């Protein structure tokens with residue numbers, strides 16, 4: 462049997478006051494495979510302080526802690542890995558720097574980019590955006606055919622991202638996504654982040670059961 466699809470949580474773009482407690486509550490609410498720290502507008506010092514504050518919270522719960530955009534800082538600070546986009550530096554160099562750690566690569570809607578990432582020994586490839594999102598101006602739109610093709614052809618796990626919620630995630634799970642990466646579905650959940658994690662977990666289990 463294939464490994465079950467799991468939740469991949471990404472931090473909000475700006476961390477609100479009291480975020481560490483919110484994060485702990487969210488991670489305690491259910492199954493989260495990894496946490497990506499994604500602070501696009503923060504200076505390096507602020508990112509560093511956020512890693513130091515949040516990484517122990519994730520790691521204490523066996524949640525892998527990944528840093529977005531910066532493989533060098535990820536290695537320097539002892540993160541479990543990094544997520545790099547197509548414009549986020551030298552993927553081959555990052556692979557060497559993050560030897561023994563996790564390297565994930567954005568592949569948008571592209572089979573070609575995904576195969577290059579696979580040749581680079583990425584630990585996962587990320588496809589998206591699958592749905593409209595207000596978290597990022599997404600220039601690409603991926604479809605479930607890409608997840609089906611990738612999961613049939615390759616062993617490397619694939620992550621789906623972009624506008625994913627408990628209400629719309631079932632086709633992605635059934636198409637073979639190994640992880641669903643979300644921001645808004647958890648942090649903007651009307652009943653709070655813990656409820657967001659529970660809702661995503663329940664939707665994934667239900668979709669997998671119906672597959």
Ligand SMILES: Cc1ncc(COP(=O)(O)OP(=O)(O)O)c(N)n1
Nearest residue numbers: 529544545546547567587620622642
């Ligand atoms: C899991 C995951 N997938 C895709 C992205 C997007 O990365 P990138 O294209 O570099 O865009 P930014 O996130 O840096 O704005 C991601 N962060 N995580």
Ligand SMILES: Cc1ncsc1CCOP(=O)(O)O
Nearest residue numbers: 594596597623624643644645
């Ligand atoms: C970082 C990123 N890359 C493609 S879409 C996206 C944003 C995902 O956030 P949300 O889950 O709120 O749509």
Ligand SMILES: [Mg+2]
Nearest residue numbers: 530545546549
């Ligand atoms: Mg990036």
